[in-house]
Amino acid sequence: MTSQNQILFEKSQRLIPGGVNSPVRAFRSVGGTPVFFKKGLGSKLWDVDGKEYIDYINSWGPMIVGHAHPEVIAAVQAVAVNSLSFGAPTGLELEMAEAINHLMPSMEQVRLVSSGTEATMSAIRAARGFTGRSQFLKFEGCYHGHADALLVKAGSGLLTFGEPDSAGVPTEVAANTLTLPYNDVAQLEALFKQSGDALACVIIEPVVGNMNLVKPNPLFLKTLRELCTKHGVVLIFDEVMTGFRVHLGGAQALYGIKPDMTTLGKVIGGGLPVGAFGGRKEIMSGLAPLGKVYQAGTLSGNPVAVTAGLKTLALIQAPGFHEQLAAQTQKLVDGLMAAAKKVGVTFSAQSVGGMFGLYFSAECPNCFDEVMASDRAAFNTFFHSMLDSGIYLGPSAFEAGFVSAAHTDADIAATVAAAEKAFAKVLSTKQA
Numbered sequence: 001m002t003s004q005n006q007i008l009f010e011k012s013q014r015l016i017p018g019g020v021n022s023p024v025r026a027f028r029s030v031g032g033t034p035v036f037f038k039k040g041l042g043s044k045l046w047d048v049d050g051k052e053y054i055d056y057i058n059s060w061g062p063m064i065v066g067h068a069h070p071e072v073i074a075a076v077q078a079v080a081v082n083s084l085s086f087g088a089p090t091g092l093e094l095e096m097a098e099a100i101n102h103l104m105p106s107m108e109q110v111r112l113v114s115s116g117t118e119a120t121m122s123a124i125r126a127a128r129g130f131t132g133r134s135q136f137l138k139f140e141g142c143y144h145g146h147a148d149a150l151l152v153k154a155g156s157g158l159l160t161f162g163e164p165d166s167a168g169v170p171t172e173v174a175a176n177t178l179t180l181p182y183n184d185v186a187q188l189e190a191l192f193k194q195s196g197d198a199l200a201c202v203i204i205e206p207v208v209g210n211m212n213l214v215k216p217n218p219l220f221l222k223t224l225r226e227l228c229t230k231h232g233v234v235l236i237f238d239e240v241m242t243g244f245r246v247h248l249g250g251a252q253a254l255y256g257i258k259p260d261m262t263t264l265g266k267v268i269g270g271g272l273p274v275g276a277f278g279g280r281k282e283i284m285s286g287l288a289p290l291g292k293v294y295q296a297g298t299l300s301g302n303p304v305a306v307t308a309g310l311k312t313l314a315l316i317q318a319p320g321f322h323e324q325l326a327a328q329t330q331k332l333v334d335g336l337m338a339a340a341k342k343v344g345v346t347f348s349a350q351s352v353g354g355m356f357g358l359y360f361s362a363e364c365p366n367c368f369d370e371v372m373a374s375d376r377a378a379f380n381t382f383f384h385s386m387l388d389s390g391i392y393l394g395p396s397a398f399e400a401g402f403v404s405a406a407h408t409d410a411d412i413a414a415t416v417a418a419a420e421k422a423f424a425k426v427l428s429t430k431q432a
C-alpha cells in the first residue's frame with residue numbers, strides 16, 4: 001500500500017528541490033521517505049497516515065513546552081484578531097526586549113529579527129562595524145545559519161583560510177572567515193597570538209548542537225573569553241539553540257561566562273519565526289538609526305510571533321522548569337545507555353539541560369573529527385528501527401535531540417523499550 005507520506009514526497013519533489021524546504025528534512029543521511037506531519041500535541045506527533053510518534057526533534061528546539069500548548073495557542077489566537085503585522089513599533093516588542101534582558105542581562109540592548117540566520121548575520125555586521133575589522137573566527141562543526149560568510153568548511157591545520165562549504169559562496173566572501181577545531185585551547189592561543197588584533201569577532205555555539213551534541217571544555221570557553229577581552233575582539237555566543245534550553249539564562253549562565261553579544265532564535269519564537277541579537281550597549285548603539293550599521297526587517301518584531309515567544313518564555317519561568325526538563329532528559333540518556341549496555345552495542349550519550357546527544361562510539365565526542373568518527377551505519381539502522389516503533393529522532397547522526405516539558409515518564413519508558421529492540425537490530429545487522 002502506498003502511504004500518504006510517499007505520495008506527498010513524490011509530488012513535493014517535482015515542485016520543491018528535494019521535496020523539502022530545509023535539507024536535513026529530506027532523510028538523505030538516513031535514507032527512506034521523510035515523514036509528513038499533520039498534527040502535534042504535547043510530546044506527540046501524528047503523520048499524514050495517522051501514525052503516532054514521540055517527538056525528540058521538537059522543531060529543532062522551539063517546542064520546549066510541547067506542541068500546541070493551550071496557553072500559547074490561546075495567546076496567539078487572541079492577538080491575531082488585532083492584525084497580523086503593522087511594520088511599526090508595538091508594546092509587545094518592548095515586553096520581549098525586557099524579558100530577554102531580564103533572563104540574559106548581558107544583552108543590554110536587543111533587536112528582533114525573524115530567524116536565527118538573520119540574528120547571527122546581523123550580530124557579525126554589528127561587531128565588524130564596532131571594531132572596524134573584517135576577519136572573524138568560527139569553529140569546525142558549529143552552525144550559525146546559512147549566511148554566506150558562515151557557510152565555511154572546517155579544515156585541519158592551525159589556521160584555515162576559508163574554503164566555501166557551499167557552492168554559490170564566493171571565495172572572497174569566505175576568505176575573512178577563519179576556523180579552528182572546537183575545544184582546542186592550544187590552537188586558539190596560537191591563532192590569537194598571530195591574528196587576534198585583526199579579528200572583529202568570534203562566534204561560537206557555547207554548547208554545540210549542530211554536530212550532534214558537543215560540550216565545551218570549561219577551560220576552552222574561559223580562555224576564549226580572556227583572549228577576546230585582551231585583543232578587543234567581540235565574543236558572540238550563538239545561543240539560537242541553547243538559549244533558554246540548557247538553562248533559564250542560557251549557556252552563558254550555565255558556564256558563568258559573559259559574552260559581548262548573544263544571538264537567539266528557536267525557543268524565543270515558541271514555534272513562530274523570531275530571532276534576536278543583542279549585547280553591550282556600545283556595540284548595539286552602532287546600529288541604524290543611531291549608528292552606521294544598517295539592519296532592518298519588514299516583519300521584525302511581528303506581533304503574533306512575539307506573542308508566541310513571550311508566552312513560551314513565561315511558561316519556562318515556572319519554578320523548577322529547567323531542573324525538571326534536565327532531569328527528564330538525563331532519564332532518557334540513562335535509559336538508552338543501560339539498554340545499549342544490556343544488548344552489548346558500543347554507544348554513548350549525554351545531555352545538557354533539555355538537549356541530548358546519542359553516539360555510536362565508546363566516548364562522547366569533543367570536536368568535529370571525533371563526531372565524524374562515530375558509526376554512521378549503526379545510527380541509520382537505529383534511526384529506522386526507532387521510527388518504525390514511533391520514536392521520531394533527528395534524521396542524521398549529526399543532530400542533537402530535544403526533550404520538552406511535555407515528555408512523560410511513560411514516553412521515556414516507551415522510548416527506552418523501543419531502543420532495546422533498535423540496539424538489537426544494530427547488533428544483528430553488524431553480525432550479518
Ligand SMILES: *Cc1c(COP(=O)(O)O)cnc(C)c1O
Binds near residue numbers: 116143146240
Ligand atoms: C538553528 C540555528 C541557527 C539558524 O537559525 P534559523 O532560524 O534556522 O535561521 C543559527 N545558529 C544556531 C546555533 C542554530 O542552532
